[in-house]
Amino acid sequence: MSSIDGAILDFKRLDLLAFGDTALHRLDARAKVIVTALFVMLVVSHDRYQLAALFPFVIFPVALIAAGNLPFTYIARKILLLCPFVIVVGIFNPLIDRAILLHLGPFAISGGWLSFFSILTRSILTVGSAFTLLALTGFPAVCRALEQLGMPRPFAIQLLFLYRYIFVLTEEGGRAARARQLRSCGKKGMGIRSFGTLIGNLLLRTWQRAERVHIAMLSRGFDGRFHSGRETKFGRNELVFICGWSIFLLLLRFVDLSQLIGSIFLGRLP
Amino acid sequence: MSHHIVELKELHHTYPDGTVALDGVSFTITHGESVGIIGANGAGKSTLLLHLNGYLAPTSGEIEIGHTPITKETLPEIRRTVGMVFQDPDDQLFMPTVYDDVAFGPFNLGLTPAAVEERVTSALAKVEAGHLRDKPPYHLSGGEKKRVAIATVLSMEPSILVMDEPTNGLDPHARRQLMGLMKDFHHTKIFTSHDLDMVMELCDRVIVLGRGKVKADGTPLEIFSNQQLLTECRLEKPLSMQGCPVCGKN
Ligand SMILES: Nc1ncnc2c1ncn2[C@@H]1O[C@H](COP(=O)(O)OP(=O)(O)OP(=O)(O)O)[C@@H](O)[C@H]1O
Numbered sequence: 334m335s336s337i338d339g340a341i342l343d344f345k346r347l348d349l350l351a352f353g354d355t356a357l358h359r360l361d362a363r364a365k366v367i368v369t370a371l372f373v374m375l376v377v378s379h380d381r382y383q384l385a386a387l388f389p390f391v392i393f394p395v396a397l398i399a400a401g402n403l404p405f406t407y408i409a410r411k412i413l414l415l416c417p418f419v420i421v422v423g424i425f426n427p428l429i430d431r432a433i434l435l436h437l438g439p440f441a442i443s444g445g446w447l448s449f450f451s452i453l454t455r456s457i458l459t460v461g462s463a464f465t466l467l468a469l470t471g472f473p474a475v476c477r478a479l480e481q482l483g484m485p486r487p488f489a490i491q492l493l494f495l496y497r498y499i500f501v502l503t504e505e506g507g508r509a510a511r512a513r514q515l516r517s518c519g520k521k522g523m524g525i526r527s528f529g530t531l532i533g534n535l536l537l538r539t540w541q542r543a544e545r546v547h548i549a550m551l552s553r554g555f556d557g558r559f560h561s562g563r564e565t566k567f568g569r570n571e572l573v574f575i576c577g578w579s580i581f582l583l584l585l586r587f588v589d590l591s592q593l594i595g596s597i598f599l600g601r602l603p
Numbered sequence: 604m605s606h607h608i609v610e611l612k613e614l615h616h617t618y619p620d621g622t623v624a625l626d627g628v629s630f631t632i633t634h635g636e637s638v639g640i641i642g643a644n645g646a647g648k649s650t651l652l653l654h655l656n657g658y659l660a661p662t663s664g665e666i667e668i669g670h671t672p673i674t675k676e677t678l679p680e681i682r683r684t685v686g687m688v689f690q691d692p693d694d695q696l697f698m699p700t701v702y703d704d705v706a707f708g709p710f711n712l713g714l715t716p717a718a719v720e721e722r723v724t725s726a727l728a729k730v731e732a733g734h735l736r737d738k739p740p741y742h743l744s745g746g747e748k749k750r751v752a753i754a755t756v757l758s759m760e761p762s763i764l765v766m767d768e769p770t771n772g773l774d775p776h777a778r779r780q781l782m783g784l785m786k787d788f789h790h791t792k793i794f795t796s797h798d799l800d801m802v803m804e805l806c807d808r809v810i811v812l813g814r815g816k817v818k819a820d821g822t823p824l825e826i827f828s829n830q831q832l833l834t835e836c837r838l839e840k841p842l843s844m845q846g847c848p849v850c851g852k853n
């Protein structure tokens with residue numbers, strides 16, 4: 334439990350990275366949200382057996398990470414944290430779908446493996462770009478941008494609170510688990526029974542704390558809007574950012590670059 | 604609301620589980636008064652304070668702040684007037700950095716970024732936490748959190764300051780400093796504390812709660828010289844009123 338606690342705490346670093354001061358950080362959040370959304374849509378829209386065509390898309394997160402001066406290994410580690418979940422989702426594909434679709438020299442690759450790696454690549458790309466967006470913008474600003482882009486305010490606020498309460502929940506959880514561990518004197522506690530009450534307790538405590546945090550917000554004049562020190566405007570830089578990346582990403586999607594390059598160097602691959 | 608009078612009339616509060624926390628509390632606090640609310644654990648102090656900014660609604664009875672009753676319509680205004688520091692600073696800090704947290708209130712008041720900056724800097728300076736401004740609140744020590752929590756409220760420049768055990772968890776220096784800060788706050792202040800010496804030093808009026816009732820209401824000297832009352836309410840004389848442990852003189 335304490336390690337989960339630690340991992341989540343580490344997630345808060347994403348929020349801190351958003352305080353960087355590069356041109357990308359200063360860009361209006363809406364521009365970044367729009368381009369990231371387009372990126373995710375284009376990546377996800379690929380055919381399930383498509384793998385090679387996905388690789389060039391890595392340019393987008395990598396370019397942003399470099400230009401935004403973000404710690405690459407930190408973000409890579411955060412993405413790795415999610416890989417086990419993706420593997421669980423995709424691991425049955427190779428067992429179910431055994432038709433051979435591709436020969437790479439002596440290796441015969443089945444459709445199942447192809448779609449498995451395709452899922453993995455797509456997850457890494459979308460999650461990576463989402464993390465990059467957060468690290469460049471910060472969650473509150475992303476929520477605000479979503480609201481400005483037409484998402485109903487209650488949803489935007491819900492999203493924001495969801496994000497806050499995940500931290501509240503893990504902190505409370507970490508504390509409760511520590512208390513239980515200390516008092517169970519190295520034995521297994523009281524087994525599953527005490528664990529049940531612990532979870533129930535945890536939900537109640539989180540609820541109460543969430544309520545108190547909410548009242549603290551209200552008593553400081555919270556009216557459903559999040560203000561931030563950086564008021565940004567949608568200007569020329571934003572337009573250039575959106576147009577530039579949109580054109581580039583659409584080209585990647587509909588003109589298959591890797592196949593083009595591949596066919597130049599290797600002859601034809603399916 | 605020019606005169607920030609706090610008026611409670613026959614306030615009752617019963618928690619959903621049936622615990623009677625407040626059982627007919629009435630008093631009036633006038634503008635500029637400094638009031639300490641003391642009493643045993645579970646006497647109902649925190650419950651009482653939570654009514655003052657409308658977090659808890661009375662089961663029966665009335666509360667008026669500056670002659671305005673607390674209703675749904677007046678609540679935002681009341682919450683702007685009453686600055687509240689919670690018992691647990693973790694409840695109060697929710698933004699990614701100390702700066703953001705302290706700036707949260709002023710931004711909601713609609714101040715310009717320059718004015719917000721000024722308020723944040725001065726509020727943090729008052730609690731000597733200027734060096735913490737870019738730290739995330741969850742990386743602070745308990746006492747530092749407390750100081751920042753106080754700064755978040757000071758930056759709103761409230762007319763009534765309500766604090767639940769403000770010196771709890773502070774080191775002696777920070778406690779002294781907070782007491783100085785509270786002396787400089789010339790509007791109405793209401794706080795609970797188990798730190799009776801602080802109550803003695805800062806208050807011109809003390810309200811003793813016991814089992815949800817007002818047991819006594821008077822000047823610190825009156826209250827702390829009533830030995831029978833103190834014993835009954837699980838209190839004792841502040842150290843400054845007890846004899847010197849070395850020479851035994853008063
Ligand atoms: N959420 C709640 N639900 C039910 N009962 C509660 C709740 N909160 C407090 N109580 C009860 O109400 C009574 C008054 O509690 P309160 O927190 O006001 O005490 P307090 O005077 O602030 O004590 P302390 O000095 O320990 O902070 C106590 O008996 C407590 O058990």
Ligand SMILES: [Mg+2]
Nearest residue numbers: 648649690767
């Ligand atoms: Mg209390």
